[in-house]
Every structure is written in C-alpha cells, then in structure tokens.
Amino acid sequence: MTMTMPDTAVAATAPLLEIRNLTKRFNAHGGGVVRAVENVSFSIGRGETFALVGESGCGKTTLTKLVLGLEKPTSGEILFHGADLATASSKAMHGYRRQAQAVFQDPYSSLNPRMRVSKIIAEPLMAHGIGDRDSQRARVLEMLDVVGLPKTAADLYPHEFSGGQRQRVAIARALSLKPAFMVLDEPISALDVSVRAQILNLLADIQDEFGLTYLIVAHDLALVEHFSSSVGVMYLGSMAELGPTESVFSHPKHPYTQALLASVPRPDPDHRAPVGVIYGEIGSAMAPPPGCKFHPRCPYAVDICKTTPPVDRELAPGQLVACHLAETIVPPVQSSIAPL
Amino acid sequence: MVDMDVSYAEISSSPSQRMMRSLFGRGIPYWSLLIFGLVVIAAIGGENIAPHDPNGLDLGSAFKPPSWLEGGSIDYLLGTDNLGRDIFSRMIAGARVTLTVAVYAIVISGGIGALIGMIAGYFGKIVDTFIMRLVDIQMSIPSLALALVIATVLSPSLTTVIVVISITYWTWYARIIRGEILSLKERDYVALAKVAGCSTTTIFVRHLLPNILNTLLVLASLQVGQVIIFEASLSFLGLGIQSPDVSWGLMLADARNYIGNAWWAITLPGVAIMLTCLSANLIGDWLRDTLDPKRRQL
Numbered sequence: 248m249t250m251t252m253p254d255t256a257v258a259a260t261a262p263l264l265e266i267r268n269l270t271k272r273f274n275a276h277g278g279g280v281v282r283a284v285e286n287v288s289f290s291i292g293r294g295e296t297f298a299l300v301g302e303s304g305c306g307k308t309t310l311t312k313l314v315l316g317l318e319k320p321t322s323g324e325i326l327f328h329g330a331d332l333a334t335a336s337s338k339a340m341h342g343y344r345r346q347a348q349a350v351f352q353d354p355y356s357s358l359n360p361r362m363r364v365s366k367i368i369a370e371p372l373m374a375h376g377i378g379d380r381d382s383q384r385a386r387v388l389e390m391l392d393v394v395g396l397p398k399t400a401a402d403l404y405p406h407e408f409s410g411g412q413r414q415r416v417a418i419a420r421a422l423s424l425k426p427a428f429m430v431l432d433e434p435i436s437a438l439d440v441s442v443r444a445q446i447l448n449l450l451a452d453i454q455d456e457f458g459l460t461y462l463i464v465a466h467d468l469a470l471v472e473h474f475s476s477s478v479g480v481m482y483l484g485s486m487a488e489l490g491p492t493e494s495v496f497s498h499p500k501h502p503y504t505q506a507l508l509a510s511v512p513r514p515d516p517d518h519r520a521p522v523g524v525i526y527g528e529i530g531s532a533m534a535p536p537p538g539c540k541f542h543p544r545c546p547y548a549v550d551i552c553k554t555t556p557p558v559d560r561e562l563a564p565g566q567l568v569a570c571h572l573a574e575t576i577v578p579p580v581q582s583s584i585a586p587l
Numbered sequence: 588m589v590d591m592d593v594s595y596a597e598i599s600s601s602p603s604q605r606m607m608r609s610l611f612g613r614g615i616p617y618w619s620l621l622i623f624g625l626v627v628i629a630a631i632g633g634e635n636i637a638p639h640d641p642n643g644l645d646l647g648s649a650f651k652p653p654s655w656l657e658g659g660s661i662d663y664l665l666g667t668d669n670l671g672r673d674i675f676s677r678m679i680a681g682a683r684v685t686l687t688v689a690v691y692a693i694v695i696s697g698g699i700g701a702l703i704g705m706i707a708g709y710f711g712k713i714v715d716t717f718i719m720r721l722v723d724i725q726m727s728i729p730s731l732a733l734a735l736v737i738a739t740v741l742s743p744s745l746t747t748v749i750v751v752i753s754i755t756y757w758t759w760y761a762r763i764i765r766g767e768i769l770s771l772k773e774r775d776y777v778a779l780a781k782v783a784g785c786s787t788t789t790i791f792v793r794h795l796l797p798n799i800l801n802t803l804l805v806l807a808s809l810q811v812g813q814v815i816i817f818e819a820s821l822s823f824l825g826l827g828i829q830s831p832d833v834s835w836g837l838m839l840a841d842a843r844n845y846i847g848n849a850w851w852a853i854t855l856p857g858v859a860i861m862l863t864c865l866s867a868n869l870i871g872d873w874l875r876d877t878l879d880p881k882r883r884q885l
Contacts, residue, residue: 312778316781317778317782341784344782344783348782349779352775356774359793359798360798361797361798371784374780406881417779420779
C-alpha cells in the first residue's frame, strides 16, 4: 500500500483538481450537437469541498462523468495533481482511478444486486490487485465499521438493506481504496429525509478522517451552504457564478444565482417570493441562446446580453461572475437559508 | 358468507389438488425433475436399457397397440409401429439423439448469441449497427431454406442438425441479450466498476453476465421445445437424423403416414416431446428463482 503523493509543499498550494476550459459535445441522433459542458474552468484545493449546483440538464452530471474519466472531453484539460486526464495513458488512468472514487445518487442502481456486500466493497481492491483475500476481507470489515454498518453486513446482498444502508455500503466501497478525491453526485437526494442528515454527517466525518477532497453535485442549496467551501453555479453547460460558498450565498452577483437562492422555500408563512424570480424552462443544449445563455429568462437582460457571451469577471475575492451587468444589479434582500 | 365457504373449500384441498399445486406452484418442481431425470436416464442408457432392439424389424407384430388397449401385449408396452419395431425401445433410444441435439444446440447458439449480443449492446455505435444488421439479415432468411443449403453442403447428420439449429437460433439470443445489456450498462454499478478500475472483461463477467443469467435461462428453457420440433422437421425432410439412428422427431415423421392405423405411434413420441419441454420450462423457472439472490429467501 504505497501511494505516490507529490511533494507536500507543492500540494499545500497547488489545487488537487484543476479544470481548464472544459468542453463536451455529444452528437445527437438525427444530427445536431448537444453542448453539454461549455468552456468550464474551476479548481478544487486539497481537502476542499466544491459544490456544483444548477437545474436539471445544466451539465452537472456530464461534468462529473468527465472528471471521473467515464467520458472523454471534446476539448479542455482536467488536471489531477497537474497531470491531464484527457490525454492520460490507460495506465495513468488506472492510477488515477485509485485516487478518485465516486458515490452516486441512487443506491438501488449503484450496487450490483448479484454481489455480496463484501465483494462490492472489495472490488476496487481486486481491480488494483491490492492485498490478498485476507487483507481485503480485513479492509472490508474496517470500512463497514467506518460507515457504521455491522460486520455481519459483509455477507448480505444489497436488497437486504434500506436505502440509507445501501448508501453507506456505496460509501464504504468508494473509501476502500483510501482515495484522495471523491465525486458525490447527489449523494442524499434519493434518500428518506430522516437519513439524509446521517449520511451527510458520515460524509463530513470521513472527509476529516481520510483527508478527502469532495466534488459534490447537489440541487439542495441548504445542503450546499452547509457542506461546501466553494460553489459553482451552472446554467446550460456554462459556469454562471463561481466562488467561496459564503460570499456567493451572501452576495450573489449573477441574476441566475440570485433567482436560485430566492426560490428556496422558507419555513416562514409571511415570506413572499421576492422580485427576480425567474420563469420559463432551461433552454436547449442543442440550440443554446446566443450571447448570454441566460438572457431569455433574465429580468435584467439588455441588448448586449443577446449578442455577446459574457466572460468571467472577478467581482469579489475568488468570486467569478459571468454577467455583463453584475455590478449594476441590486440583489434582492437575502435572508440566510433555513437549515434542512 | 358464501365466499368464505368457497375459500375454505380451497384450503382443504384433495391430494390430487395438492399434486397439481406442487407441479404448477412454487417450490421445487418434483414432477418436472422426475420426468426430465427419466429422459436423461433414457438418453444415457439408450439401446442398453431398451427392452427390444430399437431397429428390430418384426413385420408380424406391426401396428400392435399399447399394452393397456385391446390387442396389446405387455411385451410391447407402448405398442409397435408400421415395421413392428417397439415404440418404447425407440423412444428410449431416441431420447439420446433428441437430448444431445437440444443440449448442444442450446449451449452453442446461446453462448455465441449471448456473447455477440453483449458485445453489440455494450460497445454500441458501429459495432452494434454492424452486428444487428447481420442479425437482421440472418433473421430474414427462412431457416428451413438455410437448413437445406447447409445440410446439402455438410451431408445430413447429427452434427449438421446441431450446426443448423445453432445458426438459426443465435440471432434470437443476440437480440434479446443486446436489449438487456442496453439497459444494464446504464446502471450506476457498471459506471462505478469502471471508476473502481475494473477491466472490460471483469465488467462483462462480474457485472453483466450474472445479471443476464435469468433471461438466458428462460430463453434456453423455452428453446428446448423449439429445438426438438426443429430437429423433427429437419429429420422429416430427410436433412436431419438418418436411420438407423432414432430421434423423437424422426419417429413423428415416420409415423405420420400411418396416423389412421396406429395413432399411438405418432402420439406417444409427441407426448414425450411435450412433457420434456414442459419439464424443461418449469425447471428453468425454478432455476431462475433459485439463482436470484432477491428471490432466494421468499
């Protein structure tokens, strides 16, 4: 069990994962191109939690697939420890897989119904030829303990567990290689409300214990505010706003971010939807609107928005906003989002 | 109240009802296993356990009815055919050829079909298009016409029958398995297996194959009947099993001309085919349920 880690001095400053101008296009049936991810850049520091938020169909999931190497980018770079995944050899990719694991949304689909839990958790170890049968078994039991499942769970099949327990199994599996980086794609949204907090706490605990870096995809903004250190707001494949969670949530500068935050329901009967709430549907990724992709739904849109795509501008420390009018828009009054 | 009486009557079932339930209900299919077991024993024993020589001609005792009918004798348990051959002995001897054809044809067509279907479904795109066009072309050729060509080239024999049936049926597996794989490969555990670093071979063997076993078993058990009938058609046309070999299909073909004189000569092998197919289907269902961890404890 030796892991090749870069110089700690370098690691402290350089981001663990850096994404530069990442673009992914799919050819649709019957011609046409789906622009799933367009020119997205961001980076995640070691030990950080980066959250991606946005509506369905905004490219969040495609982005995670690119980061996990399940899809090849059309252009752009995905740098992990400074090495580009897009051009990595299959051997280098195999090494990357040892460091980057994932937990997906649906625990009913993420566990093979034909495999016992012990094999599910040990599978990444087997794939990398780590340890013999006994040490793998020991690791399985260790991981079950970490995620709070009894040792007897090892010999059961997935269907014998509840959704929350299955998600624990999925987390144990993702942890078994002791990776440095983990993609969490809506890790709690398929679970009962009563177990969501437990799974979130577990994820927070193992992050501390194993020094993990998270890329989390979520649409629950309360979760994001509570859980992540940085946040990226995506709209139709592009990054609308990006920055430290605290400043993005307290001073959202992009109209889309403002609308997203305003749309969070509050447990307050006197609360009325503020101005700036957007209407309509997210546009088509096959024929995105020209200029700023958000302009057809933006209450502030002016002529320049319809013709010129905005560039990212740093309007507060670390806070990048892709909006022509960000300085002139007065954000609606924000009260902090109520917890779960 | 009337309803309650009816349900009470159903609960206190007679032995014959219970027998029917054990045959068609859940649990171990004892009857099917028994029948299939007997067929397997017959196939292994063949001529050695048959009471008469399956090809022993005795024109003097032609068209003897089965023993329980008037004019039948205990010597010829299931009667004799037009040449005085003992039908019971011929059925025992025929079980071997019939079962051999069924097993080989199903294993070969199922194996090749499933593998090709998995490749088409998993890799998609041009591979899928190419394979599926091939399947379409194959399926548009009438199987008997194809059998005629192949049998002419290879000369009729047991091997030819197996080859012809395998070539005819692999497309069946390929299509259905491809469809299964198309949905299976979108499951998160397949993506997560890739993330874990599993090779494509591992994904095929560990994640895809076990999850198509159900379908394969059902397809295979349904195919037993079709294979037996197909072998019968080939033998009937003179392209399949040749005398002195015996198969159930050949017996049907031989007895067809004398159906007016000796109904038993065509009926009894037909019943054997039917019972074997039914048993195979029920055993297939049972295996499917038993091998599925989700159903095992039910």
